[in-house]
Amino acid sequence: MTPTLSLSQLKKSYGSQRVLDGVTFDVPPGSIVGLLGPNGAGKSTLIRSIMGIVEPDGGEVLLSGQPWSREGARGIGYLPEERGLYKDMRVGQQAVYFAQLKGMKKPEAVASLKTWFERLEVQGWWDKKVSDISKGMAQKIQFICTVVHQPKLLILDEPLSGFDPINARRIIEEVRSLAADGTSVLLSTHDMPSVERLCDQVVMLNQGRVVLSGSSSELRETGWDGSQEVLFKGNDMAFTNALGALANLDSIGPTSISGVRKARIRLRDGVEPTDVLRALTQTMEVMEFIKVRPTMETLFIDAVSKVESETTAES
Numbered sequence: 001m002t003p004t005l006s007l008s009q010l011k012k013s014y015g016s017q018r019v020l021d022g023v024t025f026d027v028p029p030g031s032i033v034g035l036l037g038p039n040g041a042g043k044s045t046l047i048r049s050i051m052g053i054v055e056p057d058g059g060e061v062l063l064s065g066q067p068w069s070r071e072g073a074r075g076i077g078y079l080p081e082e083r084g085l086y087k088d089m090r091v092g093q094q095a096v097y098f099a100q101l102k103g104m105k106k107p108e109a110v111a112s113l114k115t116w117f118e119r120l121e122v123q124g125w126w127d128k129k130v131s132d133i134s135k136g137m138a139q140k141i142q143f144i145c146t147v148v149h150q151p152k153l154l155i156l157d158e159p160l161s162g163f164d165p166i167n168a169r170r171i172i173e174e175v176r177s178l179a180a181d182g183t184s185v186l187l188s189t190h191d192m193p194s195v196e197r198l199c200d201q202v203v204m205l206n207q208g209r210v211v212l213s214g215s216s217s218e219l220r221e222t223g224w225d226g227s228q229e230v231l232f233k234g235n236d237m238a239f240t241n242a243l244g245a246l247a248n249l250d251s252i253g254p255t256s257i258s259g260v261r262k263a264r265i266r267l268r269d270g271v272e273p274t275d276v277l278r279a280l281t282q283t284m285e286v287m288e289f290i291k292v293r294p295t296m297e298t299l300f301i302d303a304v305s306k307v308e309s310e311t312t313a314e315s
Contacts, residue, residue: 002065004029004153004184005050010059012045012208019045020056021208027153027184032175034195034216035188036296037205038304043188046205047155050186051078064152074103077151081158081188083142085130092126095145102149109148116144120170135162143171147178154178157188172198192297204300206307212299220293223302226267227292228276233259234284242283246276260287 003026012020019042027033037043048054050061052073063072086094092113099109117123120140125133133141139162147154156175160168175198179185187199195202196216204212212219227250232239240249243265250264267276277289294302 001029003027003062004064005186006060006062006065007046007050008060008062010046010049010061011057012042012049012054013057019208020049020059022059023205023208023210024059025203025210025213027186029184030179030182031200032179032185032187032198034199034202035186035205036190036195036202036212036300041205042208043205044157047078047157047186047188050155051076075152077102077146077149077154079143079146079154079156079159081161083138085138085142087129087131089130090126091122091128091130091133091141094130095141095148098145099148102151104149112148113144116148120144120174136164136167139163140167140171143174147174147183151183154183154185155188156185158190159187160189160191160194168194192295192300195296202296204303206304209307211303211307216296219299220296223294223299224291225294226269226271228265228267228273229288229290229292230263230265230280230286231260231288232263232280232284232286233261238283239263239280242280243276244279246271246279264292 005027007026008024010020010023011018023042023046025033035043035046045054049056052068052070061068063075066072095113096106096109099113100106104112114123117126122137122140125137125141130138130141143159159171159175163171172194175185187195189195199216202212202214202216202219203210214222226247228247236252239252243249245268247265247267250266252263253261255261265276267273273289273291277286280286
């Protein structure tokens, strides 16, 4: 299946500073791809290159298999981090204007916008000026303006910024619904929990290069360092002796009222979880034995630290 967005060896420099250094990845139809990276990693330049705001020095941007064009870019919905509604215009008038810029006829735009306004419960604000509505309400309006033309590709830059938890959940649900209907989503964010909840794939940039890519579950599994959480009944000495040379004991908590203790261990190289579980159950009661995978935030910090260490070593 042809990717909705395909980037190949994208490069961009400003003077002696290489901002994009051979970025390559795809956004398949109906998928949600998280674009991660620290400040200055190249995310904004990458998005601007996709939108045609910045012209890359090298590489290729394909939209649904075709070379980038102004006409093709009209099929993109882009919600920038810097919001841009005109404060003195009325909400409905402005939303219709943005829809027409994306090629919609006025009657079609009005009908679609009315549906979206009801869907996100902002129908009472159609005739209000933007200056008269709250920041959260304005965020909803701009999201609607971004998706009203049913884009094939939706680029969201920190879309949950400024939303309370209830409305953030609403936007997440709408993004999921759009993806289920075939819209491809590129989500740029620092909000790691939303990445784990939303994204099918993750691409992490640092210093203009892709340093991690894959599904969230694959990356977390690959980054697993052997950590396990154990709930058991027994004493410290028996637990430590049962571990023997199979695992290191990182921490152990106090005994609960029911006599249960919680320990954090790390398996040694070459040791399987079943080996440790078998050794423990021979001398004590084990209630839970859970693999503790790293969070996306931990993977993010580790990847950035690794690149920075390599850069320092090269210097």
